[in-house]
Amino acid sequence: MPFNSQRAERRTDALSKARIVEAAIQILDADGEGALTFRALATRLATGSGAIYWHVADRQALLAAAADHIIAGVMSEVTMRSKPQDAIRTIALGAFDAIYAHPWIGAQLSGDPWQHAVLRIMESIGRQVQLLGMPEAALFNATTALMNCVLGVAAQHAAAARLPRNTERSAHLTAIAEGWALLDPLEYSFVRRLAAQLPGHDDREQFLAGVNLVLAGIQSIWF
Amino acid sequence: MPFNSQRAERRTDALSKARIVEAAIQILDADGEGALTFRALATRLATGSGAIYWHVADRQALLAAAADHIIAGVMSEVTMRSKPQDAIRTIALGAFDAIYAHPWIGAQLSGDPWQHAVLRIMESIGRQVQLLGMPEAALFNATTALMNCVLGVAAQHAAAARLPRNTERSAHLTAIAEGWALLDPLEYSFVRRLAAQLPGHDDREQFLAGVNLVLAGIQSIWF
DNA sequence: ACCTGAACACCGTTCAAGT
DNA sequence: ACCTGAACACCGTTCAAGT
Numbered sequence: 001m002p003f004n005s006q007r008a009e010r011r012t013d014a015l016s017k018a019r020i021v022e023a024a025i026q027i028l029d030a031d032g033e034g035a036l037t038f039r040a041l042a043t044r045l046a047t048g049s050g051a052i053y054w055h056v057a058d059r060q061a062l063l064a065a066a067a068d069h070i071i072a073g074v075m076s077e078v079t080m081r082s083k084p085q086d087a088i089r090t091i092a093l094g095a096f097d098a099i100y101a102h103p104w105i106g107a108q109l110s111g112d113p114w115q116h117a118v119l120r121i122m123e124s125i126g127r128q129v130q131l132l133g134m135p136e137a138a139l140f141n142a143t144t145a146l147m148n149c150v151l152g153v154a155a156q157h158a159a160a161a162r163l164p165r166n167t168e169r170s171a172h173l174t175a176i177a178e179g180w181a182l183l184d185p186l187e188y189s190f191v192r193r194l195a196a197q198l199p200g201h202d203d204r205e206q207f208l209a210g211v212n213l214v215l216a217g218i219q220s221i222w223f
Numbered sequence: 224m225p226f227n228s229q230r231a232e233r234r235t236d237a238l239s240k241a242r243i244v245e246a247a248i249q250i251l252d253a254d255g256e257g258a259l260t261f262r263a264l265a266t267r268l269a270t271g272s273g274a275i276y277w278h279v280a281d282r283q284a285l286l287a288a289a290a291d292h293i294i295a296g297v298m299s300e301v302t303m304r305s306k307p308q309d310a311i312r313t314i315a316l317g318a319f320d321a322i323y324a325h326p327w328i329g330a331q332l333s334g335d336p337w338q339h340a341v342l343r344i345m346e347s348i349g350r351q352v353q354l355l356g357m358p359e360a361a362l363f364n365a366t367t368a369l370m371n372c373v374l375g376v377a378a379q380h381a382a383a384a385r386l387p388r389n390t391e392r393s394a395h396l397t398a399i400a401e402g403w404a405l406l407d408p409l410e411y412s413f414v415r416r417l418a419a420q421l422p423g424h425d426d427r428e429q430f431l432a433g434v435n436l437v438l439a440g441i442q443s444i445w446f
Numbered sequence: 447a448c449c450t451g452a453a454c455a456c457c458g459t460t461c462a463a464g465t
Numbered sequence: 466a467c468c469t470g471a472a473c474a475c476c477g478t479t480c481a482a483g484t
Contacts, residue, residue: 270469274470
């Protein structure tokens, strides 16, 4: 019993949205999106599965909160002193690294680009786009185009996010590469040509090239 | 009994992958991705739920086949006589229209960008990019950037795809707009500025502007 | 206010049994 | 070869009952 009943006794192990989200992230990182069940989560938190619903609306909200928690951390770390183009690259790479480190975020972001985590990224990027000083109507287009780079990598990692572990994920990638090699050489000449380039290819570099391509487009259209 | 036993008697209602995919598309179009269950599909096909597994590996393969069926139709309709930039716009708009008409395709494409339907689009776009005559190493970047536009709209429609009907989808959009209006004006100044622009905004035009932005970037970097 | 955990209403997938 | 449909092993979510 607390001797001061005005300040509620808070047990260290009391349930809270923050603790639930933290546990969810651990499960997601360790075993992928499929492993996040309310039963598994309840077991990890040593509680009943129904208790989670007191703090979180449903599974979708839980995933959104988990993604938002990580994206919020990444976006708050980004400090801006450089010129807008560099800042945009930094923000985009921050999002890329978050998706790369937590593939389930890829599935989550690309599965619902209206969720809070995506808005956070868009706000960060959009502010820098504003600084470029283009006409109002163009802001939307430019920011969306940059967001597409982020949603693109998000999608690329979405499928892998459902697999449980890194070892199985690399197997998944080689399976994809093999699938490409089996495509009809005439009907899929271009894809096969890309497939040949795939082994020595750096995801992050490729992502940055995409961002730079959009930035170049912005530059050439409005400046 | 067929009087000619060499040519197999084919009952009009015989099960086949094509018929299954067709029925699946009807369900998906009518009631969204959530409505596509093997039980519902079996009922519509007047068969047992297990029978479907004889023709389709699993639910994921069924969705991929459904998406591929529609994308294949769209891509084969695209005839190319114009210059590559125009052809790219035509292909991209074809993909856009398919996603717009069948939002579940959005969820499907963005959920797994290594599936066949996506490769189809990439092949079509990539061939035109080749015609632009840029260096080999740049082909990958340019095509991926254009694919990002497609995956971007795909993602934008992914969330709506889970809702059942058009009426509920428009309610979903206004709910999103209201959510944006409630965001902290200081922390989300940019997003709120965009939200104001949202009502009089044309998705298709916006999409095309994104494609043009990337095309302009390609032009300015390599030509 | 917050937590418990059994119960409900579903799923995808499998498989012995049929034709 | 192809189909049937009950059975299995799960889910998310609810809710009466507890503290």
